[in-house]
Amino acid sequence: DQQVKQNSPSLSVQEGRISILNCDYTNSMFDYFLWYKKYPAEGPTFLISISSIKDKNEDGRFTVFLNKSAKHLSLHIVPSQPGDSAVYFCAARNQAGTALIFGKGTTLSVSS
Amino acid sequence: EPEVTQTPSHQVTQMGQEVILRCVPISNHLYFYWYRQILGQKVEFLVSFYNNEISEKSEIFDDQFSVERPDGSNFTLKIRSTKLEDSAMYFCASGLAGGTNTGELFFGEGSRLTVL
Numbered sequence: 001d002q003q004v005k006q007n008s009p010s011l012s013v014q015e016g017r018i019s020i021l022n023c024d025y026t027n028s029m030f031d032y033f034l035w036y037k038k039y040p041a042e043g044p045t046f047l048i049s050i051s052s053i054k055d056k057n058e059d060g061r062f063t064v065f066l067n068k069s070a071k072h073l074s075l076h077i078v079p080s081q082p083g084d085s086a087v088y089f090c091a092a093r094n095q096a097g098t099a100l101i102f103g104k105g106t107t108l109s110v111s112s
Numbered sequence: 113e114p115e116v117t118q119t120p121s122h123q124v125t126q127m128g129q130e131v132i133l134r135c136v137p138i139s140n141h142l143y144f145y146w147y148r149q150i151l152g153q154k155v156e157f158l159v160s161f162y163n164n165e166i167s168e169k170s171e172i173f174d175d176q177f178s179v180e181r182p183d184g185s186n187f188t189l190k191i192r193s194t195k196l197e198d199s200a201m202y203f204c205a206s207g208l209a210g211g212t213n214t215g216e217l218f219f220g221e222g223s224r225l226t227v228l
Contacts, residue, residue: 032215043116043203043219044155051214089155093215097160097168098143098207100217104154 003027004092006103015112019077023090023103026071031095035064035075038087038105047088048075080110114138116220118204124226125194133189133223135204144187145205145217146179148172155203161187194227201225 005024013019023033031052036044050057050064050073057064063076077084087107091100117136125131137144146158160168161179176192187206191198201224205217 034215036219041221043205043221046216046218049214049216098162098215099145099157099160099168099170100215101157102147102155 002103003030004090004101004103006090006106008106009104010107010109012109012111013080015082015110016079019075019080019084019108019110021075021077021088021090021106021108023073023075024071025073025092027092027094027101028071029094029096030092030101032093033064033066033073034091034093034100035062036089036091036102037084038089044089077108080108082110082112084108085110114218116204116206116218118202118220118223120223121221122224122226124228127196127227128193131191131194131198131225133191133202133204133225135187135189135220136185137187137204137206138218139185141206141208141218143167143207143217144179144181145207146189147203147205147219148200149203149222150197150200158189191225194225196227199225199227 034049035047038044048059048062066073087105089105090103119134144161149155157170159173178190180188201222203222204220207217
């Protein structure tokens with residue numbers, strides 16, 4: 001039962017271009033959505049989050065968009081840099097609890 | 113900057129042996145978690161712990177698993193009788209949670225468990 005889905009296992013982008021990572025969810029009870037970045041042999045690192053009552057949140061080069069009617073969110077990275085190359089996980093929190101449910105991740109490769 | 117620390121970084125054990133993974137969460141955090149990631153798969157929730165008891169657990173967290181906060185700083189995950197399929201990276205996380213908190217959890221670097 002995949003409540004959080006990242007259907008693209010990988011994405012390749014050139015340096016300076018926009019990276020768009022997508023995530024779909026099925027549970028209407030999620031109240032927060034988060035994006036985490038993970039390098040090999042390290043733990044996930046928090047990037048940005050968005051409340052379910054908002055449709056956009058921006059932090060520097062990172063913007064997360066939420067479309068509740070479509071149960072879809074996306075992470076935009078502009079401009080992309082080689083150091084952004086990592087696995088990006090979409091995660092969601094159920095308003096009834098505190099645990100995060102993760103998607104399978106998307107591997108982003110940014111080439112210079 | 114405060115961080116979650118985990119030990120050991122890598123443990124190799126024989127099937128059927130007991131394993132204890134240790135974590136020191138961020139000191140002012142109230143909620144503690146264990147997650148695992150089997151190689152090439154997603155990060156899976158195991159259990160959350162608040163106010164000295166389990167608050168949520170997943171189907172993965174069966175009777176062979178237990179958690180404990182033996183003192184004011186450590187948070188442990190015990191696997192009683194390890195199986196081959198327990199081989200994974202285990203991540204500890206902590207968070208403030210509750211109220212208007214954004215839900216952000218802070219993760220340690222993980223403990224790799226290899227069961228032979």
